[in-house]
Amino acid sequence: MIPSTALFVIGIQGTMISSDEKYWLQHPLTAGVILFARNYESPEQIQLLIQTLRNTAKHDILIMVDQEGGRVQRFIKGFTKIPPMADLGVIYDKNPENGLLFSTALGYVLAYEIAQCDVDFSIAPMLDVETSVSNSNVIGDRAFSKDIGKIFPLAKAFYQGMREAGMSGVGKHFPGHGHVSADSHESLPIYDGDFASLEENDLPPFKDLIHAGIPAIMPAHILYSQVDPDFPAGFSTIWLNEILRKKLNFSGCIISDDLNMAGASAYGNMAKRVALATRNCDLILVSHPPEDIKKAFESQIPWENPLRQKRINALRRNKEALSAQLYKDKLNLLKKHAIVTSIS
Template identity: 45%
Template sequence: MGPGQVMLDLVGIELSEMEREMLCHPQTGGVILFSRNYESPEQLSALVAAIHAARDPHLLVAVDHEGGRVQRFRDGFTRLPPAAALGAVYDQDAAQGRTLAEQAGWLMAAELRAVGVDFSFAPVLDLNHGLSGVIGDRAFHHEPHAVGALAQAYIRGMRDAGMAAVGKHFPGHGGVREDSHLTLPRDDRTLERILDTDILPFELLSDGVLAGVMPAHVRYTQVDEMPAGFSRYWLGEILRGRLGFQGAIFSDDLSMAGAEFIGDYPARAGAALEAGCDMVLVCNHPEGAAAVLDTFAAHDDPVARVRLTRFHGHGSVAGLGRLRQQARWREAHRALTVLGEAEPELNV
């Protein structure tokens, strides 16, 4: 049997007995790590190995490791630049911008794979409309074709390192001021406007380039009253139908304020799965996660399980020390270190 459809988080730097039991639940499919789960590369390798050892085939281990403000593991890892820094280079020299984006994708993925992490929820495909503080410099650019070009190069680097890519936040979080961690944002633009702008990067990358997509906890009022992550229209008719996307769909965290109006945690998970999500994330709320696991213990979606198997990482898990001996690592590290300096972390 493949992975289940629920992704959980952990409290600390090693597994507790209760967490080990939850990992063995048939509906558990993966674990997402945060900064609180990291102490050192050696500790992280041991934690990931313990998670992988809990099940066969092993559970997926994921992290938000974009660079800039959103990089969960710092000391011992390369300080990666925010995506906007790559966009700034692209504006001056498009070829150099794409080269750096490919190096950034490879370096991010290679360092995570070296300690066993299967994948990062990256890249961000949102447009920087100058409105959203929570997106901001996490976006490559304000122009959709520039985002598409940079993201394609970034994903090529990820693939070279053995990692599948997840584009977020479909159909675009950059057009609202509100932060969906704190409230349910409202985007009043028409479908035609969104299709002409924010959706273009997803459309450019949907044909076999992206292995996964994460929808936004945003309500696009002129299109559907349900937020995108709970919307059959956005996920079924637009993403699967119009864009022809065949990869996996991951919900954004169901503990975010943008999901609260749906109801309790099982209601949120049920609505996301019914809308078309293949895996739901339940973070920072162990009781809610346990309730979701119990409610959906008998739920099975063979197609979703097949889609999710693509996210098992490939390639070396030989440790960061051995990786740093490679000329490719030294070149990418040197090129990207300056761009990644002096960027404070934001817990988003």
């Protein structure tokens, strides 16, 4: 079981574990590791790395990856190339039944393949809407649709496929990234629409997937100035406690987006960012650089939080759920309809 003191999800800087990373893995504040393309060479190599990570840690940890499909796919060689989610939206527009069928199949195939490497979950599905504002490298074809009403059924179907493979899902980027053009990796995006506008144009997929049981939500490093003029959603008690917890009745795990992003770094040094995130987030993501990970750990004293522990442990993969035959059937279905072609 992941301990009640666990808080941080850290990044590993390469394909080997450094002495500092070994120390952090064994620290009671460590809840897990997020993997990136920099960690990946082949399915066999990543399996060995994950085995080493788990064996090095003194307690159970989560292993996660951003493997949502399209241009956000960290493991490529040896994996099925998952199309961008917008492709599913195009299919859904023509034939909703096929759109949902293929969404579920893709969710299963994605989850099955990373589960074979002993990854607990992918940070997906994305619930942002594509708009003329966000039609860029930030959102664009990562979104299921330009129609807010079509995102939930497609995302739910995708998530159901992940669940069939024993994997949790993470809805992102709450309360919606679709109406800003700036990239929070590079700057702090600011949205000046009011809550009524967000409730109509961004929040519906989050509301619906929370109702459908999504166990984790990742908030955006975006300042929604008319709702909370002081803090972006990822640091905002208004957004994460008053709205997400109380208004939307979300009782699952809140996972911060990476605290090294520019949208977060606008709010002080790493210790200050961690302090802001701990007010409402259950898991805090710090992927790099090593000096920032070190500062994050130095800023916190381990303290037990049984509720946080329960939320975090709910994200562990169900290892009994995988079916090789179901994977084969769903992959063949996707190939037959040219949704996917072959393994990279």
